[in-house]
Amino acid sequence: MQENEISFFSRRTLLKGGLASAVSASMFTLPNKAFALNLINQGFENGVRELVPYPQKYPLLRITTRPVHLETPFSYFDQSLITPNKAVFVRYHHANHPLNIDENAHILSIKGNVSRPLKLSMEELKKRFNQVSFNVVLQCAGNGRALSSPRVPGAQLGNGSMACFTVTGVRLADVLKAAGVGANAKQIKYRGTDEPALPVTPAFIRSLDIKKALSDDVLIVWAMNGAPLPMLNGFPIRLVVPGYFAPYWMKHLSEIEVINHEFDGWFAKEAYMVPDTVDNGIAPGTETKNKTPLRELKVRSFITNIETGNKIKLKNGELTIRGIAFDSGSGIRTVDFSADGGKNWTPANLGKSIGNYAFRPWSITLRNLKKGSIALMARATANSGETQPIIQPWNPGGYARNVIEVVNITLTS
Amino acid sequence: MRTLFFALLTLLCTSPALAQEIKLPAETVMYPANSNPGYVTALQKCLICHSADYALYQPNLSKEAWNKITEKMRLSFKAPITQEEASQVAAYLFETQHPKK
Numbered sequence: 414m415q416e417n418e419i420s421f422f423s424r425r426t427l428l429k430g431g432l433a434s435a436v437s438a439s440m441f442t443l444p445n446k447a448f449a450l451n452l453i454n455q456g457f458e459n460g461v462r463e464l465v466p467y468p469q470k471y472p473l474l475r476i477t478t479r480p481v482h483l484e485t486p487f488s489y490f491d492q493s494l495i496t497p498n499k500a501v502f503v504r505y506h507h508a509n510h511p512l513n514i515d516e517n518a519h520i521l522s523i524k525g526n527v528s529r530p531l532k533l534s535m536e537e538l539k540k541r542f543n544q545v546s547f548n549v550v551l552q553c554a555g556n557g558r559a560l561s562s563p564r565v566p567g568a569q570l571g572n573g574s575m576a577c578f579t580v581t582g583v584r585l586a587d588v589l590k591a592a593g594v595g596a597n598a599k600q601i602k603y604r605g606t607d608e609p610a611l612p613v614t615p616a617f618i619r620s621l622d623i624k625k626a627l628s629d630d631v632l633i634v635w636a637m638n639g640a641p642l643p644m645l646n647g648f649p650i651r652l653v654v655p656g657y658f659a660p661y662w663m664k665h666l667s668e669i670e671v672i673n674h675e676f677d678g679w680f681a682k683e684a685y686m687v688p689d690t691v692d693n694g695i696a697p698g699t700e701t702k703n704k705t706p707l708r709e710l711k712v713r714s715f716i717t718n719i720e721t722g723n724k725i726k727l728k729n730g731e732l733t734i735r736g737i738a739f740d741s742g743s744g745i746r747t748v749d750f751s752a753d754g755g756k757n758w759t760p761a762n763l764g765k766s767i768g769n770y771a772f773r774p775w776s777i778t779l780r781n782l783k784k785g786s787i788a789l790m791a792r793a794t795a796n797s798g799e800t801q802p803i804i805q806p807w808n809p810g811g812y813a814r815n816v817i818e819v820v821n822i823t824l825t826s
Numbered sequence: 827m828r829t830l831f832f833a834l835l836t837l838l839c840t841s842p843a844l845a846q847e848i849k850l851p852a853e854t855v856m857y858p859a860n861s862n863p864g865y866v867t868a869l870q871k872c873l874i875c876h877s878a879d880y881a882l883y884q885p886n887l888s889k890e891a892w893n894k895i896t897e898k899m900r901l902s903f904k905a906p907i908t909q910e911e912a913s914q915v916a917a918y919l920f921e922t923q924h925p926k927k
Contacts, residue, residue, distance in 0.1 A: 459883060459884070459886070466851075467848075467851065468850070469848065477877055477880050478854070478855065479853060512849070513845075514845065515845040515848055516844045517845070533920070561883070564886070566887060566891060611875060611906070613904040614875065615902070615903070615904075641846070642842055644846045645848070649844070649846075725921075771867075780837070
């Protein structure tokens, strides 16, 4: 392990583990077995998770073992604006996901309502079309689900199932145009090489409206941060739908079918649905009457250098807070900050933008602080005008959390 | 010279194709034993498709909520269990979360 990798995740993450005993940087040279002892308390009931090193990954929170589901410990987001590949979260739907792929043998088929069906090798894909590269946020639809009140069933995630990285690939539109999309095309229906454990279980097949599929920013990518996709993030290629939640970003992409109707498979019609209300919320505990597919990310912001429960010694009555914000692609207009539980708000300083689909850094220095407990809140507003709610609308899937998060800390002198 | 140039260019433009293989860490969480018949079904059937942490990491859920989940497994995901087995698994998981004192 390289020196810079050690410093990346050893700074705070492991030391704050609820049940973990003190861990020193020397731990990282020990065999994997030692990591099994590392536990982090996620801060919700039944929320103690193991920190486990997976192949091509730093130790991540194990949400489920089979299929693999791993969350990024939240303090990693304070280390760098771009999430290293080794820190990016992992989520599969079915247990038979590939663990062994030869890029030379992988084929992407484009079929259905097209005039020239294609079977593209990875070499052809890379050579035949123009390459594009930009920064994007990937976020799980259920990011923050375990913070739902009342709690809901499903993978119990804190807020670490998100990442921001540079993708490199080709435009899906260019590939579809090469295949020649038919006149009545309505959607693409697409899948990867992962399979359910039992053949009778619905496979993870998703769909995207043709207009979106032909838009400029939807990509088929083979690289994250300039390196091949890690196996658990979709090697050798995955679909990237900037501004849309992760279930659209198919891993191990192998087949795209252009269809003239709306796909009605289980993972298109039953999964990742939210109440069709203005804020996608309904009265807690009630049933959804009308549902709609969850697509676009909602605007969010996070404080990254301080966590609830921290005790901080004041220096000259000052405290610098930093964090990140993102939305579905209009870009961040402002981040406002409150140090009194939401009564008064002050604009934070926005850092340099690395793209409208990416994390936007921000910071603020609070002055004339006195010792005692304070509630810190950050509220992002996007260029679209969208802002974060003060109360989280409840939905039965625990999807698309974007409430103004509160960080409660104690200041000491 | 020209040939050499193009040979080099081809070499530079063609990143070597990759084969990746990974090995996953072992499962560590197991369904706790109790006398409920649902325990055996959980071991024999639920573990076909997913590890035990899928169920054991859930928040406290009502009997009805567990029933809804096991019925979803049976009907939507085609778990090879009868309705009776599904309800026994739901009862087992509820009892695991709320042990009788």
